[in-house]
Amino acid sequence: MSRRRLLGTASAAGAGGLVLGAAGGAWGHATAQDEPPTALTSLGSTGVAFHGTHQAGIVTPAQAHGHLVAFDLVSGAGRRQAAALLRRWSDAARRMMAGEPPSGGERDTGIALDAGPSSLTVTFGFGRTFFTRTGMKKELPRQLAPLPDFSADALDKERSDGDLWVQIGADDALVAFHALRALQREAAGAARVRWQMSGFNRSPGATDRPRTVRNLMGQVDGSNNPKTTDDDFAERVFVPSSGEPSWMAGGSFVVQRRIRMLLDSWDEHALGEQERVIGRRKSDGAPLSGGHEHTAPDLDKRGKDGLPVIAADAHVRVAAPETNGGAAMLRRSFSFHDGFGDGGAPDAGLLFLAWQADPLRGFVPVQRKLDRGDALSDFLRHEASGLFAVPGGPARGEYVGQRLLEG
Amino acid sequence: MSRRRLLGTASAAGAGGLVLGAAGGAWGHATAQDEPPTALTSLGSTGVAFHGTHQAGIVTPAQAHGHLVAFDLVSGAGRRQAAALLRRWSDAARRMMAGEPPSGGERDTGIALDAGPSSLTVTFGFGRTFFTRTGMKKELPRQLAPLPDFSADALDKERSDGDLWVQIGADDALVAFHALRALQREAAGAARVRWQMSGFNRSPGATDRPRTVRNLMGQVDGSNNPKTTDDDFAERVFVPSSGEPSWMAGGSFVVQRRIRMLLDSWDEHALGEQERVIGRRKSDGAPLSGGHEHTAPDLDKRGKDGLPVIAADAHVRVAAPETNGGAAMLRRSFSFHDGFGDGGAPDAGLLFLAWQADPLRGFVPVQRKLDRGDALSDFLRHEASGLFAVPGGPARGEYVGQRLLEG
Structure with missing residues (x-):
């Protein structure tokens, strides 16, 4: 499950x-438990x-x-x-x-x-x-500096x-x-x-397969997310108790992007072309270098033709932490669909949400790299953007x- | 459950x-069963x-x-x-x-x-x-005659x-x-x-209470729906095998209305006023004349003040089959929310869907009556409308x- x-x-x-x-x-007096629920x-x-x-x-x-x-x-x-x-x-x-x-x-x-x-x-x-x-x-966190412009941006200020x-x-x-x-x-x-x-x-309950959720391109999305069990998870995602500003201790910075997917174009590409763009198999999310969804992509592996199995501009390669100086963020997105536009193209895609202790060590360097060299960019349009300081959780009696x- | x-x-x-x-x-070779699933x-x-x-x-x-x-x-x-x-x-x-x-x-x-x-x-x-x-x-069913105009209509033809x-x-x-x-x-x-x-x-699984679903006014909605176990259920909802046109045997006619709820106005009314408009308690959907959600409303019951407990313009009274010559339809609606309009009013309400063997013995007489005398009309706006002939189900090898x- x-x-x-x-x-x-x-x-x-x-x-x-x-x-x-x-x-x-009747929920009223619930108590915290370690055991997850056993049935839906x-x-x-x-x-x-x-x-x-x-x-x-x-x-x-x-x-x-x-x-x-x-x-x-x-x-x-x-x-x-x-x-x-x-x-x-x-x-x-x-x-x-x-x-x-x-x-x-x-x-x-x-x-x-x-x-x-x-x-x-x-x-x-x-x-x-x-x-x-x-x-x-005086309390403005330096991490809230405006995000840089990216070439693929077509931002609507009113929705940003x-x-x-x-x-x-x-x-x-x-x-x-x-x-x-x-x-x-x-x-x-x-x-x-x-x-x-x-x-x-x-x-x-919609699936009993232990697989990351799919996005509207049909692709398993978020396989390489940092895990809460990683040694450096807290350091990457949350502002430490000794961090600045002090009121942000235990907090995180969230980047939100409304990313329209150009599905009419994407869906016309054959499965093999889509997989080359992503660098993963569509069926189960395994990297094209082999293994299963959570196998690390082997970026050096070459095929019989001598070419890299994961292409130079494949999304997983360009977004990989090892090619971004270790930059990482916790992605926790929602898909969206707001009807159909002129010509019947779906107004649909991803409400991308990325959480990190510092956007300059998370979203910004990764997006800079994706913006320059990601084959997936041809199928995406960033339509709205936001960056917010999310303070730590409240103690009892406190408000956020x-x-x-x-x- | x-x-x-x-x-x-x-x-x-x-x-x-x-x-x-x-x-x-792996679902492939499922077989029909009478037993409902026992767990979610x-x-x-x-x-x-x-x-x-x-x-x-x-x-x-x-x-x-x-x-x-x-x-x-x-x-x-x-x-x-x-x-x-x-x-x-x-x-x-x-x-x-x-x-x-x-x-x-x-x-x-x-x-x-x-x-x-x-x-x-x-x-x-x-x-x-x-x-x-x-x-x-030649095949156009007489039941697809255009719906009459109603005074509360503000229909968008492009969404109808x-x-x-x-x-x-x-x-x-x-x-x-x-x-x-x-x-x-x-x-x-x-x-x-x-x-x-x-x-x-x-x-x-969101609730374990055996109660009809609520709409965005917070009201239990659909309590008085015809039940599949009613003797006249099929007669009311489906075109009989001897019906006209013959290709509609086993079919039904569906009326769809996009009904915007004026929630800013509704939500400002006190609970007692809302209940008077509907004729039911909000907490559990019981009629104001007493009992539980599925108790028939007692339209003749009077309070100590001599006035009807269920008001003359209460929604349940005006919509009741006994005040509409027995007209009935199976409602199977979805709530909608398409963001917020100017001034922050939610663009939200009900995608009302009503199923009947003949709209002239279902939606039309009921809506005529609601249009004239329903206290709830002040809080609703019909923004789009459709009427469709839904043929019977396909036999194996057949298409709809x-x-x-x-x-």
């Missing part, structure tokens, strides 16, 4: 820890802990449904209003992640009334503009950036929409939606961002 | 019958039969993900091209519903390669314009009607997108997408619509 495996990994990481209880609203009958009753060293939704297994939203503070709202908003949001997130209505419930929409927490996570971040708007430029960023994930669409709507309502008077995107991943806003 | 209950109902109906097998692509670990391996008296996707329990798509024949395509398309589509649907790639697989996108059938259903229908485009006006209609449902989003994309590609040269809408319902196209 791939699901069980994933949950086990998350538990092992000791972050975003899973807690289980009875299904539905517990889908609704699976809860993720709100408090912890790191925020939930980073090493938590990617859920079936995701909403990404940016909010801008309304004119006149500053540090005080932002602090009050983060306090309200944190309270609502904590309650909903436990399967309870937000804010006591009198004004609750009721959309998720029958459902359990369904692995809901809510993750909050701050964009570069937040620090100028609130007069807190933002003062505040929220990631919602859940294994039930009603639970996810309920959370989105509740947070929007809590923001009234303080912040308004700047942009919002929705995505999806494989449903728990408190160390920044009351520091 | 509500899921188990739902599956049991569908099996009892003997239509869109469920077939189970091993998970994933079989989510991916649950398959729905393609052949039968009725097409799948009508009495099949509503899946977590749905795509509704209309296609228009391209200029120059007539009856012959339409027949070839329906043959290709039927072949692809049959294969994908069994968890196999469409059309042998060489050109398959691979998006669903690891997943099982995940309760995939594909349902095909014909719109009024299909019969003029193909020179088959269409020559051909396809409903895709699955419990996994990748399986649903894979089917959508495969059918679009099979249509190339014969038909192009006119409009496409996506929706969702509760995930299997063959009795029309080769009749």
Whole structure:
């Protein structure tokens, strides 16, 4: 069971820890457990802990449904209003992640009334503009320096950036929409939606094969992700407790890119051509140099024709950590499909999300290299971009961002 | 387990019958069974039969993900091209519903390669314009007469009607997108997408309460649906074998409405006001006259103040079959959310789908009455509309619509 495996990994990481209880609203007094659920009958009753060293939704297994939203503070709202908003949001997130209505419930929409927490996570971040708007430029992390321009970028500014960023994930669409709507309502008077995107991943139980999820090109995507069991995982993904700025201890920086896939073009290429572009077999994700999905690609291997089995411009070669000075990031993306455009081309692709302790040792060097030499670039268009500082997880009684806003 | 209950109902109906097998692509030689699955670990391996008296996707329990798509024949395509398309589509649907790639697989996108059938259903229908485009006006069913105008309508013609209609449902989003994309590609040269809408319902396992699914107003929606065990269920929903036109035997007529919910307004109303508008309690869907969700509303009951407990304009009263000359339809809808509009109002609501043997004894009289006197109308806007003839299910070796196209 791939699901069980994933949950086990998350538990092992000791972050975003899973807690289980009875299904539905009776969930209330759940306790943290190390054991992952043994059957998917517990889908609704699976809860993720709100408090912890790191925020939930980073090493938590990617859920079936995701909403990404940016909010801008309304004119006149500053540090005080932002602090009050983060306090309200944190309270609502904590309650909903436990399967309870937000804010006591009198004004609750009721959309998720029958459902359990369904692995809901809510993750909050701050964009570069937040620090100028609130007069807190001194606290602006150097890691939020604007991303460089890439040649393949065709960015829509209105769907990029933002003062505040929220990631919602859940294994039930009603639970996810309920959370989105509740947070929007809590923001009234303080912040308004700047942009919002929705995505999806494989449903728990849709497969019993222990394989990384596929993207809309049909390719297994994320095989070479850092593992929570790697010695250097925390160092790569999270800001250390001694890091700068100090309010970011236990936090992470997330890069979000709306990557449109040019599927009409991609789907016309024969299987062998697609596999040459990626450097992996489509059927099982194994590198073309042999083995299985998690076998390391042998970049030096040559075929009978003397040419490298994994081509010079194959995606796995250009993106490989060993060709990028060890740069690595944790990818935790959602696929998206927003209908069809003119001529019937699907507006579909990947809501790419990359987590790292420092974008200059993660996304930036990798994307620079992909931008120059990746055969896959011909089939992708980066349409929106964001970079956000996601602070560490809250201690009990604390709200997310408190160390920044009351520091 | 509500899921188990739902599956049991569908099996009892003997239509869109469920077939189970091993998970994933090994599904191949599944056999029909009466027993519903006992655990959700079989989510991916649950398959729905393609052949039968009725097409799948009508009495099949509503899946977590749905795509509704209309296609228009391209200029120059007539009856012959339409027949070839329906043959290709039927072949692809049959294969994908069994968890196999469409059309042998060489050109398959691979998006669903690891997943099982995940309760995939594909349902095909014909719109009024299909019969003029193909020179088959003689075969146009009288039931496809244009729907009357309703005062609450604000219909977008470009997202209404269409020559051909396809409903895709699955419990996994990748399986649903894979089917959508495969059918679009099979249509190339014969038909192009006119409009496409996506929706969702509760995930299997998100709740263990035996309660009808909620809509985005938070209300339990569909409690009073006809049941497959009702004596007159088939008569209300399906065209009888002696019915007209003869190629529609075992078929049904579907009305689709994109109903925007004015959630900003709705959510500002207090719980008691919302319940008065609906005539049911929000918490559990019980009628305000008492009992539980499936207790028949007592429309005559009066409170201590002498007034009817269920108000004169309450939705349940105006929609009740006993106030509509027995008119009834099987509702099998999906919720939708397509982002936020100007001012932050969610573009969200219900992709309402109503199935009946004759719209003049189903949707039309009920909607006429709702249009005049339903308190709920203030919070809804009908933005798109379609009416389609959905022929009976194919026998083995037959394609959907063959009795029309080769009749």
